[in-house]
Amino acid sequence: MNKKTGKTIGILGGMGPEATLALYKLIIDNTPAKKDQDHIHVIINSNPAIPDRTLHIVYGQESPLPLLKEGALLLEKAGAQMILIPCNTAHYFVPEISKAIKIPILNMLDITCKYIALQAKKLPEYNGASKIPVGILATTGTIKTALYQNYLEKQNLEYIIPTEQEQESIVMEAIYGKRGVKAGYHKEPAQLLKQAAILLIDRGAKFIIAGCTEVPLVLTHKMVSVPLVNSMEVVAKEAIRVAKGNK
Amino acid sequence: MNKKTGKTIGILGGMGPEATLALYKLIIDNTPAKKDQDHIHVIINSNPAIPDRTLHIVYGQESPLPLLKEGALLLEKAGAQMILIPCNTAHYFVPEISKAIKIPILNMLDITCKYIALQAKKLPEYNGASKIPVGILATTGTIKTALYQNYLEKQNLEYIIPTEQEQESIVMEAIYGKRGVKAGYHKEPAQLLKQAAILLIDRGAKFIIAGCTEVPLVLTHKMVSVPLVNSMEVVAKEAIRVAKGNK
Numbered sequence: 001m002n003k004k005t006g007k008t009i010g011i012l013g014g015m016g017p018e019a020t021l022a023l024y025k026l027i028i029d030n031t032p033a034k035k036d037q038d039h040i041h042v043i044i045n046s047n048p049a050i051p052d053r054t055l056h057i058v059y060g061q062e063s064p065l066p067l068l069k070e071g072a073l074l075l076e077k078a079g080a081q082m083i084l085i086p087c088n089t090a091h092y093f094v095p096e097i098s099k100a101i102k103i104p105i106l107n108m109l110d111i112t113c114k115y116i117a118l119q120a121k122k123l124p125e126y127n128g129a130s131k132i133p134v135g136i137l138a139t140t141g142t143i144k145t146a147l148y149q150n151y152l153e154k155q156n157l158e159y160i161i162p163t164e165q166e167q168e169s170i171v172m173e174a175i176y177g178k179r180g181v182k183a184g185y186h187k188e189p190a191q192l193l194k195q196a197a198i199l200l201i202d203r204g205a206k207f208i209i210a211g212c213t214e215v216p217l218v219l220t221h222k223m224v225s226v227p228l229v230n231s232m233e234v235v236a237k238e239a240i241r242v243a244k245g246n247k
Numbered sequence: 248m249n250k251k252t253g254k255t256i257g258i259l260g261g262m263g264p265e266a267t268l269a270l271y272k273l274i275i276d277n278t279p280a281k282k283d284q285d286h287i288h289v290i291i292n293s294n295p296a297i298p299d300r301t302l303h304i305v306y307g308q309e310s311p312l313p314l315l316k317e318g319a320l321l322l323e324k325a326g327a328q329m330i331l332i333p334c335n336t337a338h339y340f341v342p343e344i345s346k347a348i349k350i351p352i353l354n355m356l357d358i359t360c361k362y363i364a365l366q367a368k369k370l371p372e373y374n375g376a377s378k379i380p381v382g383i384l385a386t387t388g389t390i391k392t393a394l395y396q397n398y399l400e401k402q403n404l405e406y407i408i409p410t411e412q413e414q415e416s417i418v419m420e421a422i423y424g425k426r427g428v429k430a431g432y433h434k435e436p437a438q439l440l441k442q443a444a445i446l447l448i449d450r451g452a453k454f455i456i457a458g459c460t461e462v463p464l465v466l467t468h469k470m471v472s473v474p475l476v477n478s479m480e481v482v483a484k485e486a487i488r489v490a491k492g493n494k
Contacts, residue, residue: 016282039295041293042291
């Protein structure tokens with residue numbers, strides 16, 4: 001803790017590096033600053049060697065857990081006072097990672113669903129009785145582990161997910177495909193994700209969660225007719241609030 | 248050292264955070280990658296509390312050296328195998344920081360001037376006898392300590408710097424002014440820096456060094472009629488080469 005910069009934020013990243021970069025940018029852009037010294041101390045451990053989360057969850061390949069724990073410990077030892085993980089799917093492992101460290105992990109999914117619950121109450125169709133449906137664009141790993149589904153239900157919200165076929169041929173193609181975000185492409189995956197969002201909106205979604213950190217790298221607010229909730233943006237603002245000690 | 252990702256790059260940053268972000272982006276964008284695991288392990292220590300380098304060098308205010316040493320040690324302990332410093336002025340302290348650690352610091356200024364020397368030989372006016380003049384856009388701290396001037400002379404290049412008055416009212420205003428880069432502005436400082444570059448080119452500069460990490464955040468290649476050398480881009484490419492073990 002530094003009296004000037006507040007609490008130190010740790011970022012357990014590299015999943016992928018572009019998402020880590022985007023989170024770091026969101027923290028910088030959302031911190032009111034007139035000079036360097038107004039910014040927050042951020043320590044980033046961007047280890048792209050962490051095995052793919054979805055490949056482990058869905059296909060039983062190598063577990064990312066050992067490197068996730070190691071990376072979190074590194075941040076704690078380096079002086080981080082809280083940890084953000086710019087990978088939605090990796091949140092499946094949060095309970096296990098938490099056991100390895102003493103500092104808190106700001107749970108991006110939990111915080112995002114709480115934020116949506118607040119926003120949902122402002123909708124004209126909100127009446128307290130019927131649940132507001134929320135569309136989820138995420139990796140198959142995140143969908144299969146029902147991470148967002150559970151947090152949305154906890155907030156008394158309904159969820160809408162793509163069909164299995166849409167999930168693989170549209171969403172996963174946009175993220176992991178040969179011309180996907182993780183391969184460094186932007187244009188083609190943006191069109192695919194827009195299509196996936198439209199399908200969910202047609203089925204009633206009043207919000208779309210950009211629930212994989214690669215999604216908001218290419219899908220923008222303008223491309224979606226309902227509010228697009230960038231989980232990284234929500235957690236970045238929460239982390240700044242905590243770091244600066246604001247209530 | 249990870250067989251997949253190569254050597255780990257440490258970034259001693261926060262001076263300012265935007266420059267650190269830009270260097271991290273340059274590393275990601277210049278690493279050939281088709282999936283997360285093709286990227287390099289990067290550890291970033293972005294500590295914006297490090298006292299201003301120019302304020303210390305020129306006006307004798309608090310020294311940044313203790314926090315620079317502490318930050319470099321943190322990176323070494325965390326497993327970094329080399330250190331990059333995305334702040335030109337901070338390079339004044341490199342000899343002292345190096346004494347505190349065992350891992351190498353890739354000297355951005357030295358590497359940049361070597362790169363320019365190679366490029367200068369490709370100019371039609373190069374004849375091996377007369378020295379090619381290089382314009383420097385940097386903070387007053389970097390100019391007064393003659394960091395770039397010395398590295399350019401070592402490479403048998405000539406240097407051109409702004410007059411004292413231009414340095415303060417144009418270059419420093421663009422970086423540190425109320426509507427400068429460090430205050431989060433882009434448009435006004437871009438115009439000021441373009442003006443400063445034109446003055447140097449009029450006096451014969453065949454290259455312009457973007458010798459403060461805030462400069463290339465707003466001044467682009469298109470705005471300058473001679474090659475604009477972004478020291479961060481040069482060092483990012485060199486770090487990738489070293490990390491991947493390429494010759």
